[in-house]
C-alpha cells in the first residue's frame with residue numbers, strides 16, 4: 001500500500017511538473033509596445049458627418065433581389081463620388097452588376113501582391129413595427145448621447161466610409177502606396193453576395209489572382225467579457241463557419257384525427273429533430289478555440305494560464321465551460337438549429353406530410369458530406385427524407401497567424417488600440433470574404449477596427465444600431481495605418 005501511495009505521489013509530482021513546465025514555456029504571441037499610429041488629417045466632425053450622410057441613404061437588401069429598391073444604391077454611388085473627390089479622380093473604378101464597386105489604387109511596385117479591403121454597401125431592413133423603438137430614426141443619421149444611430153452604423157457603412165476617408169486623406173497628403181490597394185464594396189452581402197462579392201471576386205480573379213491580404217468585417221475590439229479579461233481583445237476572424245440547411249420530411253396517410261396511426265408524419269419529424277438536438281456534433285478545440293486560447297494565455301491569471309497551456313489535460317473542462325453559453329458552444333462545434341416546422345393546417349386533420357428545416361453551421365474540419373452522413377446516422381429512420389435547401393458550403397480555409405500579413409495587421413491593431421490583446425477566432429456568421437477565399441486563402445482576415453462593449457455589439461442587425469462617435473477617428477486611423485504598413 002505504501003509503495004502504491006508513493007508511486008501515486010511520484011506520478012502526481014511528475015504531472016504537476018509537466019503542467020507547470022508547459023505553462024512557463026508557453027510562447028507569448030502578443031507584441032510588446034507598438035508606436036501609436038499617427039492621427040489622420042481629417043476634420044473629425046466632417047468625417048462623422050460623411051458617415052451620417054451615408055446612413056441617410058436606405059440601401060436596404062431584400063431577400064428577393066427583385067424586391068430591392070435600387071434607387072438608393074444609385075444615390076449612394078453619387079454620394080460617394082461627391083464626398084470623396086480625390087478617390088474618384090485618382091483611383092480606377094470598375095463596376096460589376098451596376099452596383100458592385102472595385103477601386104484600384106496602383107502601387108509603385110508592381111511586383112508586390114495587392115492589399116484588398118472589403119466592405120458592403122447594403123444593410124438589413126428594420127424589423128417592421130420597431131421604428132418607434134429607435135432612440136433616433138434608423139435612416140436619419142442622427143446623434144444622441146455620444147452615439148451615431150442608424151442602420152449600417154456598424155454593419156457595414158462605417159467600413160465603406162472609413163476606408164474611403166483614409167484613402168482620400170492619404171491622397172490629399174500626397175502619399176503613394178508601394179503595394180496596390182484594392183477596395184471592393186458589394187451591394188448584396190446581407191443576401192448571399194452573389195451579385196456583389198461573387199462577381200467582384202470573379203473580376204479580380206482575372207486581374208489580380210494573387211493577393212497579399214484580404215480584410216473584411218468580422219470581429220471587433222471587444223471591451224469586455226472575453227475569457228474574463230479586463231483588457232480589450234481584438235478578435236480577428238481567420239475563417240468563417242460553413243453553412244448547410246436541410247429539410248427533413250415524412251409522409252404518411254392523412255385523414256381524420258379521430259383515428260390516428262401510432263406514429264404520424266408530424267410525430268416522425270418531431271422525433272428526428274429531437275434526436276438531432278439530443279446528439280450535438282462533437283465539441284472540438286482544434287476548430288479555432290485552441291488558437292484563441294494560445295493568444296490570450298499570456299494575459300490571463302496563472303491558474304487559467306495553466307489550463308490554457310495544458311489542453312491535453314484540461315480539454316474536457318474547457319469544452320464544458322464554453323458549451324454552457326450559446327456563443328461559446330458555437331465556437332466549439334458544428335451547431336444544429338431547427339428553424340422551421342410545418343405540417344397540417346387544421347386541428348382535426350392529419351397532414352399527409354410534415355417537414356422540419358434544420359440549419360447547421362459547420363466548424364472548420366467538418367465537411368458538408370460528413371455532416372450529411374452523421375445526420376442520417378442520428379436520425380436512423382429510412383422514412384425521413386432529407387433534402388438540401390440551397391447550397392451547402394464548408395467552412396473557409398483557416399488563414400495563418402504566422403505570416404507577414406498577420407504580423408502587419410497585428411502591429412497595426414496595436415498601434416491604434418494600444419491596450420488590446422490580439423487573438424484569432426472563427427467567425428460564426430457569414431461575410432463577403434468567403435467569395436474571395438481562393439485569391440488569398442493564407443491571409444484573409446475579418447476585423448472591424450472599433451472598440452465596443454457587448455451591449456452595443458448586440459445592436460448590430462437589431463434595434464438602435466449605433467456607433468460611438470468617438471470611435472470613428474480610430475476607424476480612419478486604422479485603415480490609413482494599415483495601407484502605410486502594408
Ligand SMILES: [Zn+2]
Nearest residue numbers: 155156189217
Ligand atoms: Zn455585414
